[in-house]
Every structure is written in C-alpha cells, then in structure tokens.
Amino acid sequence: MSVINPDQINAERLAGLRRGAVRSPADPTLGDGSLVDDPAQTAPLVLNNRSFHDITEIVAGYSEKAPGFWWFHALGFAATVASIAQIMILYLIITGVGVWGLNNQVDWAWDITNFVFWIGIGHAGTLISAILCLLKQQWRTAVNRAAEAMTIFAVICAGIFPGIHVGRVWFAWMLFPIPNSNVIWPNFRSPLLWDVFAVSTYATVSLLFWYMGMIPDFATFRDRAHLRLRQNKSRLVELRLPVPLPLPTIKLPWRGDLVRAYFFGFLSLGWRMSGRHWYRYEKAYLILAGISTPLVLSVHSIVSFDFATSILPGWHTTIFPPYFVAGAVFGGFAMVLLLMIPLRALLPNFADLLTLRHLENMAKILLVTGTMVGFAYSMEFFIAWYGGNTFEWDAFIYNRVTPSWVSERGAPYWWAYWAMISCNVISPQIFWFKKMRRSPLAIWIVGFFVTIGMWFERFVIIVTSLHRAFLPGEWGMFFPTPVDILTFVGSCGVFLTLFLLFIRFFPIFPISEIKNVIPGASPHDYHDHDHHDAHDADAHHHKGHVEEAH
C-alpha cells in the first residue's frame, strides 16, 4: 500500500498536472459541506480534511503560480472598461456636468445612484468581518478576506461619484474643514458633509481592518518566497503571452520571489509569528472589529440621511436608516456571491474552503435582508397612507407604482420600480427552498438580480422622487446620456480590475484564520473517532486518485 501524500497531490495540482478542484464524494458523516438538519452536527467549514499545509498551499500557491489565461483576459477587459470611466470623467471635468442627463428638476440621478449603490456593496465586507467576528461566526473565514477587499474597492468606486458630480470639481476641497483665514467652515448641518466624514472614516477603518487581517498571511507569503530563494528553487520571472501561442517565453533577469520577499516583507511589518505578536494581533483585531461594527450601521444610515433629512416626498422618510443598512447588507452579500461563486469554480481547491455551507448561509442572509427591504418598501406605503400627506402618497402611488398605461397619472418610471421589486423582493424568495439554497448557480443568478435590483432601488428613490416633486409646473424627466451610462459601466471596470489584481497577488482567504477552524486546529483532534473515520475515508479516496493517476 503506497503512502498517499496529499501534499503530493496538491503539488501536482498546483503544478498544473491536475486541473481544477477535486470533488470529494460525499462524506457519510460530514457531508458535502452543506448544512445538516441535525442540530447535533455541524457541517465542516473546510472540506476534504485539509491539513495546515494544505491551506497554505492552496491560498499561497495560487498567488505564487502563474495565473491562467482567463485571468489575463479578464484583467484586460476590466482595465479597458475602467479606462472608459477615466475618459468619461476627464470629459466631464473638462466640459461640465451637463454632459450627464441631469436638469433643474432632477439634479441628482445616476451619479448619486451609483454612489449609494457602491457604498451599499461595500457593506458586506465589514459586516462579515466585524459583526460576524464579534458574534464568533466561524464560517465567515471563507469569505471575509474577499469581502473586505470588495469593500475597499467598492468604496473607491463610490468615492468617485460624489467627487466628480459637483459642478466645480476643482473646489471640492471646500468640503473639508480646512482652517482658513476667512473662517469659512463647511456647513456641519449638511448631510453631504456628514457623508464626507462617514465615508472617509469607513474607508479608513475598512482599509486598516483588511490590512491588519492580512499581516500574518503576508508574513507567510514572505517566508515562502524567502525559503525558495534560500533553497535556490526560485525561478526567473517569465513573461507569458496572454494567448496560448507556440512562442518562446521571455524570461526577465530577476526572480519573482525576490520581489515577493521584499514586497510582502515590507507589508508584513516584521511579523515573526511569535506568541506575543499573535496576542497583540488578536486584541487589535478585536478592537478594530468593535470599531467597525457601528460603522456598518453608521455609514449607510448617514448616506440615507442625504435623503431622509430633506423635505422631498419619497426622501423624507424616517425608515431610511435601517432600510438603507438592510439594503446595503443585502446588496453587499449579493455582490460577494456574484464574485465568489465563479472564483470557487475557477480556482483550484477553492471549493474546499468555500463550501456549500457558506453559500447556504449567505443565501439565507439574502432571503432575510431581501425580505427586510421588502418590508421597508411596504412600510413606506403604509406611512404615506397613514401620514395623510398627498404629496407623499402621490410620490409612492403615482410616481412609482402605477404604470403610465394603467392610469393617466401613472409615472413614466413605473418599470424601474417594478424591476426593483421583482429583483429585490421576489427573486430571493426562492431561497425558501433548500434545493435552491444549495445550488451555486441559482444563488449566483439571484445575486445578479439583487445587484441589479439594488441599483434600481437607488434610482427609484432618487429619480422618481425628484422628477415629480411638489409643484407640477416644474415636473420633468430624466434621461441618461451615453456619458452617464459609460461612467457607471466604467466604474464597474475599476471595481473588477482592482478585484482581479487582488485575487492574483494577495491572500484571498485568511490563511491563519482558516487554520483555526479546520479540525486539525482542535486540541482533541487525534482523539476524535469521527475524525479518524473521516481520515480513513479520505485515505481511500486518495488511494483511488493515486491509482487513477497511474
């Protein structure tokens, strides 16, 4: 009986001798990672009985290997789209805000829609990282790193829009409380100013939190690179063509591991895996989680104040802060799923770390938050009716719900409202079915719809409220221009570019944290019968593979 070395298999996989993730047959006791109905059992967070070394190899190995062609193509596409955004922004700044379809009735439209959309996307990251951390939800480890990264990138995208939507971009610095001899300060009563503070605080804390979590993993990357250099196993950097052509690859005269060692050495801030470091790290991480948690609630509450503190029917709604937070979590999770499900299929062995249990958990969150926003939508109608304010009632009933072909007073933007309702409220309801919660494809599709629906939610709030406000004499319409559309599409490109760079170079999973949740981390590991059984099963399984390989 040959000794099966899982590392060997991993190494083969990483070396490209085996392609893709290996699907394990369902474990009779542990299952495929999906949730079990038996409360006595918990589904494993990492499948296939990965060892500590496996985890390191899977996460770090991916970053160290040359990427697949798909990555180059995706990056090329995303970067092209991102450059469109830059061209559009330049055009906007040179010519004026009038290149968008805004007017004197609808003074905000896609600009602020996109801003709130992206800020909302940025919510899941901190929620998963901070709140789930405080609540000791260990399943968060599978997605928290990617979600945090997504947060940073989404906040970057969000930050673009308020910055460029102002009429005189070159005076945007006036938003900041800069001491000056004229003693002119910003208006601290303005929610837009609160936004400036809220978003910048959120961005700063999220960035710190993300970076903080990555320090041990950076150290791992550093050490691996250093080890290879010492063992002289390091290869020269090869420039690969993005297409599989039979051309000789160009080798650059330096070793990638040298760059890696310095780069991650710098980023890891001298992390030496010492007990004292870990002690301080855990404390600091907890404190940051504590700081971030209220931010999850505050940022989107404050963004909602942009609308709620106004007097415009459709904006002036006290339900907005919780409604916006729920919506942001909803939209953020949808975006996490939208990105992670394809990664799970594309990157080798990632399915072991991001299991059906994770997907199922997140599908449940989608269902809960989707229903919450659905409740919020219905409450708006209740309050409009209960408040007895015609202007508010009209804003909801006529300007949003009633199609223009049903009633003469119906709104031209009814389709936007119904797109929002079907995507946000109706589509997540399929997660009442277990089968749907376990289908990555179904989850991905719903995530896609929810992302669209959440964009429409902001569009509906902003544009339908503005286009028909108090005085019918000033009612108007908003139509997006190509510049509107391309700026938004371009911002998606910026997001995607940053995310692709992230999955290529940074630890997508928190190596150190996952190691905490694998069975091997348990002090009782070797006395656990179940585990031995599982080990045996694994052994059989590996054997089968080895035989297969022969």
Added chain:
Amino acid sequence: MSRVDQCPSTVGKKDPKKDRASTVNGNAQKLWRSIDEYAAHDEGEFQSFLSREFPAGASEMLASSRRTFLQLMGGAMALAGAATIPGCRRPDHKIMTYSRNVPGEIVPGKALYYATSMPLPGGGAEGLLVKTNEGRPTFVEGNPLHPVNQGKSSAWSNASPLSIYDPERLKYPVFREGQGDNARQVVATWDDFRAWSASHFAEFDSTSGNGLVFIVDKKTSPTRDAMRAQIAARWPLAQWISYDPTGADNRGAGLRMAFGQPKRQILSLENADVIFSFASDDLDKGASALRNARGFGSARRMRTTNDHMCRVYAVEGNYTPMGAVADHRYALAPSRIPAAIVELARLIIDRVGGAGPLANAVASFDTRGEISPELREMLDAAADDLIGARGKAIVTAGQDLPAEIHALVAGINQVLGAPGKTVSYVPAGAEEARDGLSDLAEMIGTMRAGRVKTCVCVETNPCYDTPTALGFAEAFDRVTNRIVLSIGPSETAAKATWQLNAATFLEAWGDTEADDGTIAPIQPMIAPLYDGALSEIELLALIAEKRTADDYTRQPAGYEVVRSVWQGRFDWSDFEKSWRRALHDGLVAGTTYRGDNGGQASSSVYANISSVLASAAVGVNPSSDALDVVVTTNNMYDGRFANLPWLQELPQFGTTVVWDNPALVSPQTAEKLGLEPDPYTVKEPKAQMAKVTIDGRSVEVPVWIMPGMANNTMVMFQGYGRREVGVIGAGVGFDVQPVRDIMGTRIYTGAKVEPARGRYPISSTQNHWSMESRTSIVRAVDLPAYLRHGDVKEEKIGLYGNKTELNFGEKLGELSHTPPNESIYENPFNKSRSEPAPNSAYSKGPQWGMNVDQGTCIGCATCTIACQSENNIPVVGKTEVRKGREMTWIRVDRYFTGSDMNEPGVMHHQPVMCQHCENAPCETVCPVNATTHGPEGLNYMVYNRCIGTRYCANNCPYKVRRFNFFDYATKKTKGGYRSEFPEGTPKPENINLIPPRLREKVEEIQKLRNNPDVTVRSRGVMEKCSYCIQRINAARYEMKLQDLESMPDGFFQTACQAACPTGAIVFGDLLNDNSEVSKAADDGRSYGLLGYLNTRPRTTYKVTLSNPNPRLRKPVEDPFHHGGDHGSEGEHGAEDSNGHAVFIDPLKKHEDTGYAGSLRVLGAAVGVHA
C-alpha cells in the same frame, strides 16, 4: 475691425462667417472698403497702404530721439486714456438725465437713467427710462410719467438693449455692383451712399418722383410724418407705403366706419365693472397693451374685502390673457365669434333701446347658424350684467375680428354708455388708418412691370413678412435700385443694391406718438455702435433734402431734424426750456388727447354702423375638414425680434413653448386629425408635422395642443422661419407666410389640415398641464367666499398647545389640517411677524418680502424678461430647454383646472421665484455654506463658495434654483435644434448639434449688455432669484446719502415688480406696517406656497378670486364646509364642478385638533386613493 485683408497671402480669401457682406449673395471674391478703393484697386497709394503692415509714418519712430519717443508715448497714452473713457461713445448732443439730483458728470459705477421712448410695431409707443452704465444702455424700465407705461414695461422694450449689442447687426453700408449672378458686394461707406443718393434722387425731380417708392413701417411719429411731407412736397408722385405686416388694422377700420373718421380706441379698464371680451388681445398686443393690463389689474385687484372687483366674460377661440382669467369663458371658433357679438348686441339693444337704426340692422342680421344654448345663456346673463353696469361696462373685441364687427362693438359700447367712461376715442393719423398691405398689393403690379426705379425700404422687411401670395420678393428683384435700411440682416436687405446699416432707437434721435396722442422724444443713449449708422428719420431727411454737388455729404442730424419739426409743431414761448423739459420728462406735456365720443352724436354713429353691418360675414361652423385658422402674432411680432434670444426663449403664453411656433389646436381636434404630439415623458417630445391648406395655399408646420381652444380651430404665429437674420433667429420655427392671402387676412375658414411626413421636436419650459388635484398650490375661491370669510382669522390649537392664527388664505390650504410647525430650536425667525423674537435679527431693520397677487397676474411673463435683463441670466437654447435646463429665475407656472383637457375650467398663472424662506431647506443641506441667510431675511447665494452639489436644488420644494450645467453665460446661443426631417423637407436648419460646451464664446460686444452690478455666473454654480439684492444695496447707499432714517416704502423696486404691467408683484419691508407689501401680506388672501412644510416663505401669494355671475354659476360662498355629505365629496377630489379649488377634508368635520387626524394634509388625497 478692418474688413480688408492686410496680409497679401490671404487677399481675396474671406471667412464667410466673419463677414456678412460676403455671405449676402455667396459671392466671396473681393471686398472693398470704399468706391475709391474699388476704383483704385490695381494701383495707387491705397494698395501700398494695404500691403504695409503699419501706416505711413509708423516706421519713422525708429529714427526718433528719446524726446520724440516721450512725446509720442505721452500723446499715445493721453489718447488711450481718452479712448477708454466710456464717454467717447456718448452722443454728440446733450440729453437730460432723468433725475435732476444726479450731477451731470458720470460717477463711475453709478448708473444714469434717461427718458426716451420706443416706437411699437404697428404704431403707438412706450415711454421708457433707460439705465445706462458708463454710457452703455443696459436695462429698460417704464417711464413713470408716460401715460402708457406709468413705470411699467413690456417684454419688447425690456429686450430692446439686446438689439444694440447684436454682433450680427449690419455694421456698414454694402453696395451691390452689377446685376444678377455677376453682382458683387462692395463694402461701402455712408459717404459713398450720400454721394450716390444726392445725384440719384435728383433724377426724380424731373419726374415728380415717378417710379420712386418708400416702404416704411407703420409707426406713429410726428417727425417721420414731417419727413413724409417733405418727400411728398419734393416728389408728389412718389409712393409712400406704410404697412403693418401682421395684417390690416381691423379695429381702426371698424372705428372709421363707425365714426366716419380715423379713430383709436383707448380703454379705461380700471373703470370697468363688467368686461365682455371677444377674443380680446387688449392685454398683450397693440399699442395700448400696457395701459390695458394696468387698468385690468386695477379693476380685478382686491386689496381688501371692501374693494370692488370687475367681472369678466370671454368668448374666444384660443386663450387670451383676458380669457384665461375670465370668470366665464366660452370657447368658440373664431369665425363664429361675430355671430355671438351680434347676438349680444341684439340682447342689449332689445333691452335698452334707443339705438335707432342699429336695432334694425342687428335684428335683421343673419347669424346663419344657431348659437348653442349654453352660449346663449351666457350672453343673456352677460347682457343683463352689462346693462346693469351701464357706464361701467365695456365690450371689447380682438384685432383679428373683421372691421364691421369692431364697428358693431363700438355701437354696443355706445348703447352701454361706455364712451368717456370705460372707453374713449381719440383721433388717429391718416396714414395709420390706411391698409398698407393693400397698398402694397396695388403697387406690386407696377413693380413687376419694372416701372419702379427705386424702392426705399426703411426698416421694413417685405421680402419676408408679406404674404407669399403677394409675390413681393420676386417683384422686388425687378426694381433697379433697392435701398434697404435695416438694423440687422434681413431677407430684404440681402436683396438690396444699397444695404444700409440702421441705428436702433436707443442710438438715435426721434419722436413717437403714443396711442393716446402723447408725444415723446427718442433720445440716443449711446452714439451708434457702428459709425455712421443712420436712423429712419435721418435717412429720410437725407433723401428728402436737395443736396448740391458741393455738399453732397451733408448729413442732416437727427437732433436738428427733430428739433426743427418740433419747432414747427409746438408753439412754445421758450423752446429751449420746453425742449429740455420734454427730454427730461420723456414726453411733451399737454399732447395727450382727451377722450371723447369721436366728436359725434350717438345717432349718427348708429347709422354708420348699421350701414356697414350688412356686409359683415359670418362663417359656418368649422369642421375637421374645414378648420378655422387664425394667423396671428406672439412675441416675435412680424419676425423683427427674431434675433433677440431672450424673446425666443420666453415661454409663450399658455403653451410655454420656446424657440418655435407650432400651430395650436385643441387636444380633441389633434386626436381627430391624427396630429397628437408626444407626451413629455419620452426623450425627445416631437410634434406631428401637418400640412395646412387654405384655398390652395399650403404650408407644413408642427402641431401642438392647447387645452381650452375651440375645436376645429388652429392658431398659427407669424415671425418665425426667418432665413436671413443671424444665428439666433435663422431657421427657428416655421414661416407661415405661404398660407396668408394677399390681404394678410387673420382669420381663415375652410382650411384643410392633414398629417404630413415627419415629426419635429418642440421644447417647452412647462410640460405638465394640470395641478394634479394639488389645489393648495394655486388657491382659488369665488368672490363671495372671500367677502364673507376674508377678514376672519381662525384660532387654532396646535400640537404643543400653542395658539396660532390662520387667515383666510391659509385656512384654504394644508395648514388648517396640520399642527403648526414648531421649531425646537430658538430661531430668531421663530415667532410670527407680529411678534418677532426679542432682539432677534427679525425685529430690526428692513425685512424684505414679496407678495404676488395671483388674481391679477395675466401670465404675460414680462417679469421673466425683466429679471433676465437685470440679473444677466443667460439663455440656453432649445436643446437645453428640452432637457429642462432653462435658467430663468422667475417663471410663470400655468395650470389648467378641471379634469378634461378639452374643456379646462380656468387657466391659473403663478409666478414662482425664490421664496426666500426663513427656514430655507436649501440652506441646511449645502455642505459648503454657499447659500446662507442674511439678517434682512434674504436667502443669499454665494457664487464664489458654491461647488455645485445641487443638493439645494433637490431640497427646494419650489424648484426655483437654477444650475449652470455648462458655461451658458459666456457661450453663444444657437437657438435651433437638430433637425430630424426627412430628406427634402424644406425646413431650413439652424443646427444645434453643437452643445453649449463647444460653442464659440460670445463676442466682446455682447458683454456690454451685462448689468455690471450682477456677477456673471460660471459653469458649475447654482443661481436663483436674489430679490434683486444689487438694487437693495444700491438703495441702502442712497438712503444713507440722503440721510434717511429708514428706507421709505417704494424707494426702489425689484426688476420683476417694476415691469409687472398689472402690478401683481409687490415688494418691500415687511416690518414697516405701512408698506404695500406688509399690507398685502396681512390681507386675508395671502398664503405661503407649500407653507405646511414650515419653510416660512417671505414671498406670499394671494388667493385667486373668481367673480362668477350667480345666474350662470352659483358661487361657492363657504369654501370650508361643502354641504353635509363629506364622504361623497371625497370622491371627486378637491375641485368642485367648476374646477375651483376647494378644500375638502372629511376629517375636518370632527373638529379634530389632535395629531393623527389633523396630519391628513390634503383632503385631495382622499379623493385620489379612495
């Protein structure tokens, strides 16, 4: 600017855009500065001058000594200084400043006002005060002493300063050398023309002027009459045609029929108790429009419940300003209106008697078609009403109606005892009474036959503005010498052999006669911007005067001409003193006619009328196969104002369409004919093109709907579709001349309208017709309700147990149903006006406020233009308006009441400008403190601080904030629109593919128009009404200079207030109990628009009043309690069957002052969602 290429390499290559002369006939070969130059174009000193870069002598500088250098530099600097002194363009002759207190010298930065007058198209005049800044006329106000204006002004006069600074106006005479295709344009000088004309016109002396034709504008001016007399004296056979392109003066002709001699009708609407308007255009058109609007405002205004309000009946085809506010209005096709007038005459004469032969004539008149029972009932009730108000009643008919009908109307007014009370008749000039278009038609044969040798068009444009059927343009080509004096390029000037640049009325001397005979001087505010430009009278004087070969360049100065005419006309003991007095006052005292009955006994008038009445025609009921078409005018008049962008972008009455003249039909007719336009909810709302055919003449125009028009009636507007006018006006709209008959008839019957190929985009500033049951916006009640409840204040217990008082106006709105808005913060403006918080800013100094009486607003939008002029508000062009980016600070919202678009109840007008809220929603949301509150209650807009987040505009419930999406202020406006016409459609394009951001900068000359006291806003900045803060500040300085304790009421006016013809806008200090505005704000009718939002607006509105005849509609006396059954009232919303705003609140009956119940803001909501 030199128009001759100085660089030899580019000689002969001219940029067609840069030089008008070369584009006139597309011949861009050689241009010559003068005949001399042309003669010497091959050799000579001149050529060497042109090829040199510097003039002769310039190079001598090189060899100069230091001393010479200093001399030259000193001289140059002195000259430069002199040249930059603004006075260098001041007129040559002394003119009197309006205010004697102002020293004669110019104080830099301080504007001077001069009185002058503006001749109105078609006759009549306005007396103006023109504001000049350092010699530049920048703003126009009405002359308070002038009987027509009395301080008010019209949209035309407000826009007139633009015409001076139009960069495309003609700048020098151009001579056309040769004929036909070989013709070439020669840039000439006025001396060339003088030399040419001296010998040319002398040729006519032998033939007594045979073959010499003068085509002039219809105008009332004593000096021009004198010029005419001079010409007639020199050449008795010369033809003098004075015409009004918009058609014959039907009213004048009718009055001539009635009185046997030319008369003008002067209405005194302020004395009227009952007015019956038959498509009356008295408030918006004609020489008396301002006077009538003022009188009408006065007759309708209710300052207190003790005032009296007149009642207005209207029968009309399309909405007129008077019909829009009428208490009873009936939409009737224009061809049927004469029958209605006859019917009314019959009813009145039957009851009053004593009309002699008129009674028989009226009785025998065949109305040929029954009058609907509804209309008969209205006429019947109105007849009694008119008779009951004898001596205070007036019937008035629109200029469009036939002359015989105007004669009949004069007869009805005689019967009603109106002459001398509500109407008076003053003598009219002989020339005025002639129908110039028929004179033209007579002369056209002579022209075609080539028997006209010289035709002088003096500020007229017959090649464009006469009916195409007349064939003037072709006939004009047969004239050998075509001399055209024109301010701007025109279709006629383009054909001229001598194209002469004219001076505007702000640059020249002259005089005018107003509708009531008042003679006013025209004084130049500035010397003609382009040297040598002559005014009309200067050109006529030049032509009329015999000049010898020695002094052929002698130019009679306008100043001398006017003076000599006046010396002959007025018998003044001290001419100089009286002359100066007239210049100072802007009018000649004692020239105003006393109104009379035409100097005739009523009986002879009746006899005259009855004899002409038989020939009056009454059409048959129009159908969808044979429509009535009215060809009339709007702000463009005959097209002469086409290059003034303010007027192009001024929302048109009723439709708010800008930059176009779609033909208007009622929604029902549009549906029937398949001509419905797109709704505004599509991206580019387009109108369906239609082919309108009248007697074989046809034209294609877009069709737009106008609720409340009579069915099967179409209204078309002249003055659009100009071809040669400049980038602003060229190609804007559609030329309707092809459908007019040679007489220029205004009302046609039997027109055929069918859909044509293509759809054409239309821009309008207000897309929504209805108030959407939000009747608290424009609150309207019947007069008895106001008389009964107007002074009652209701005490109300608020949410926090405090007591508040609601006046009549507020009780009609949301505030009576919501708890009072109490701020939890100590706010200086927290307490009411009568009880300002102690020591707060609100208790001190002037606290500015405004009040708008919606009952007297006639929707003329003059305020919009006055504001635009005062505050340097840019126009944005048609495309931008379509996107909803118009920049006007004050807009006039128009709402129709009722539920049926075809039969709307009333048209309401609501001027909306910044309300200067005490709790301004815009102020709290601006992140950079760019909009803040001032101690005098003004909501400031700090342009320097604004970064353009536009949050303020989003949070403004009145939507009065305007954002500079592009650099509008400094970019040229291209008025047109991307034309999406099928190939081959003869729509001339004025392409506006160029968005404002890529347009050319405005020319320097246009910047001279700007008001120097107001910042020109850059791109990315929010702007809005400032209550004319520059005027407030100027008044404050003046107050200090005059050592006044406080600002007297009426010390200054805002631009909109000053312009408003009906006096609907009042502005002043709210803390001053005696000020007009505080009295107005204290009136029971005043309410804050959307006041329930606790914005505490400083601008208040007065509830619109309607004064229905109880026989026709029972007035609602109790607007608060509507019968007993509240439940059913909820069903039909907040408008009663008459379309009047009525507040209905089913919860109100419980007298519930509690929270939940009273939070129901608008009863209308019940009707909506029940």
